[in-house]
């Protein structure tokens with residue numbers, strides 16, 4: 579039996595996800611030429627697990643190519659021997675409106691990365707460049723919504739670094755406490771889907787303290803909520819340009835929810851990088867010039 583016209587229109591309206599507009603992005607990435615897991619500073623890292631550096635490189639290349647195919651600009655910083663985690667460029671700087679707040683790593687094994695990135699910024703002509711005095715793992719723990727800087731603490735970034743970020747970048751900071759060691763950086767449990775005056779995020783509630791969860795519910799009442807399965811493959815470590823969302827291929831629940839909301843999920847294999855506790859977002863620093 580044919581569906582009456584009025585009902586058909588209503589059904590279509592209900593099914594039609596809003597159309598999304600991608601925004602051009604500028605990223606900084608670091609090839610995993612020296613990638614290994616030779617120390618353990620988070621529960622994902624087991625120095626006894628063999629790592630295939632060539633495979634990591636192939637997965638990283640695919641990530642970079644994906645951004646380029648989407649029309650984004652990707653810059654590359656030279657990798658350094660002896661710094662296996664340098665591939666996670668997101669941890670080395672927070673750039674908003676051309677102002678840069680560098681990094682200060684908690685683990686001595688990663689400390690030297692901060693200076694390589696500082697030099698890169700300075701060489702590239704970033705004039706307003708501040709290096710933090712407190713432990714600050716940059717976009718690992720800072721997520722910019724276009725209005726607010728969501729800031730994680732609990733495992734890596736010092737809560738005092740949140741105030742320092744507010745001062746250095748001149749943006750309002752909202753502190754959020756992480757409580758599950760598997761989700762040691764904010765970007766393992768939350769990402770910004772949509773920037774701007776009506777920002778939208780996706781997050782995994784179980785990673786946050788009760789008070790911080792209430793803050794997220796208040797700020798983003800219609801956020802996309804990730805499942806345990808999404809979180810356990812580091813599915814929340816995703817990168818959105820406002821329409822296209824790059825995420826680990828195992829994050830199928832999340833991908834489905836995103837499609838329903840009009841986003842275009844792009845699933846990538848990042849299994850080698852995950853052995854170090856990283857995903858697409860960790861490998862991608864956003865340069866908001």
Ligand code: ARG
Nearest residue numbers: 620666718763854855856860
């Ligand atoms: N092995 C690195 C560490 O533990 C992984 C960092 C991943 N980066 C991120 N933004 N979550 O520091």
